Amino acid sequence: MTQALIVIDVQQDMVNGSYAGELANKDAVIGNIKLAIEKASDAGAQVIFIRDKDVAGGSGPGFEVFDELPQPAGSVTIDKANNNLFTRTLLAPFLKERRIEHLVICGMQSEYCIDTAVRAAVGRDFQVTLLEDAHSTVDSPVLSAEQIIAHENETLYAHGDLEFFCVTRSVSEDIFTPNHAETLASWEAEEQTPAS
Numbered sequence: 001m002t003q004a005l006i007v008i009d010v011q012q013d014m015v016n017g018s019y020a021g022e023l024a025n026k027d028a029v030i031g032n033i034k035l036a037i038e039k040a041s042d043a044g045a046q047v048i049f050i051r052d053k054d055v056a057g058g059s060g061p062g063f064e065v066f067d068e069l070p071q072p073a074g075s076v077t078i079d080k081a082n083n084n085l086f087t088r089t090l091l092a093p094f095l096k097e098r099r100i101e102h103l104v105i106c107g108m109q110s111e112y113c114i115d116t117a118v119r120a121a122v123g124r125d126f127q128v129t130l131l132e133d134a135h136s137t138v139d140s141p142v143l144s145a146e147q148i149i150a151h152e153n154e155t156l157y158a159h160g161d162l163e164f165f166c167v168t169r170s171v172s173e174d175i176f177t178p179n180h181a182e183t184l185a186s187w188e189a190e191e192q193t194p195a196s
Contacts, residue, residue, distance in 0.1 A: 001127075002100045003176055005040035007033060008050045008085065008107030008117055008135075010069060013062035019055050020109060021138040024145030030068065032134040032171040033106050037070050043176035046098060047075035050085050052113065083116040086124065095126075102127045102178045106134035106171075110145075110152045122160040127180045130156050132168040158187075 010033060013019040015026065023029065040047050049065045056062030058079075065077065080089050095103075103126045105117050114135045121128045132153040137145050157168045167183055169175055 001102050001178060002046075002098060003040075003043065003102040003104065003178075004046040004048055004095065004098075004100045005036055005104045005106070006048045006050060006085070006117065007037070007065075007069070008105065008113050009052045009055065009109070010049070010066045010107050011051055011055045011062065012064050012066055013056045014052075014108050015066045016062075018062060023108065023136040023138060024149065025136060029134055029136045030066070032131065034069060036104065036106055036131055036134055036171050036175065037072065039171070039176055040104070041070075041072045045104070045176055046100060047072050048091070048094075049075060049077045050091075050107070050113075051077060051079045053079055053081045083113050084120050085113065085117050086120050092124065100126075102129070102180075104129045104131065104175055106131040108135065109137040110135045110149050111137055111140075115152055115156065118156045118159060118166050122164050122166055125164045127164060127178055128160075128166040129175055129178065130166055130168045131171050131175065134171050158183075 037047055051063060078089050078091050086092050103121050105114065105128060107114060118128055118130055137148050139145050153168045156166050159166045167180060
C-alpha cells in the first residue's frame with residue numbers, strides 16, 4: 001500500500017505562539033511529529049508539509065515550516081488558503097498520481113485543519129490514520145486544549161464507513177503498517193458476539 005505522512009500547519013508562527021497562542025503539550029507533540037517523519041522516511045512513505053496562508057500573512061519566516069522539523073529528500077510542501085487541505089490545492093492530483101492510498105495525519109490545529117483533513121480524506125476514499133499524540137491546539141473559551149484534543153481523538157476514530165475510515169494511533173506504534181483491515185474484522189466480530 002502506498003502511503004503519505006501529512007504534516008499540517010506546523011509553521012514557525014504556529015509553533016512559537018504568535019499565530020493562535022500557546023499550543024498544548026507543544027514540546028511533546030513536536031517530538032512526536034519528528035518521530036513520525038523519521039518513521040515515514042524509514043517506511044518509504046511520501047512526506048507532505050501543508051502550510052496555511054493565514055499564518056504570518058502567507059509569507060516570511062513565520063510562514064515557513066517549523067525549522068526543527070526534518071524535511072527528508074523528496075518531501076513536498078503544499079500551501080492552502082482553507083481549513084480543507086484539498087480545496088483549491090494540488091494535493092488531490094499529487095496523491096492520485098502517486099497512487100497513495102493511506103494517509104497518516106498530524107499537525108495543527110486539532111479542531112480546525114486536523115478535523116477537516118481527516119473528514120475530507122475519508123470522504124475521498126483514503127484510509128486515514130490520525131496520530132493521537134501528534135496534533136495540538138490552544139484553549140478555547142469553552143474547552144481546554146487537552147479536552148479538544150481528546151474529543152477529536154474520540155470523535156474521529158472510526159469516522160467514515162465500512163470501507164474507508166479513520167483509526168487513531170500513537171506515534172509509538174507501527175503507524176506505517178495500516179491496521180484498518182484488522183480493526184474492521186474486530187468490529188465485525190464484536191457485532192456477531194451475542195450480548196450476555
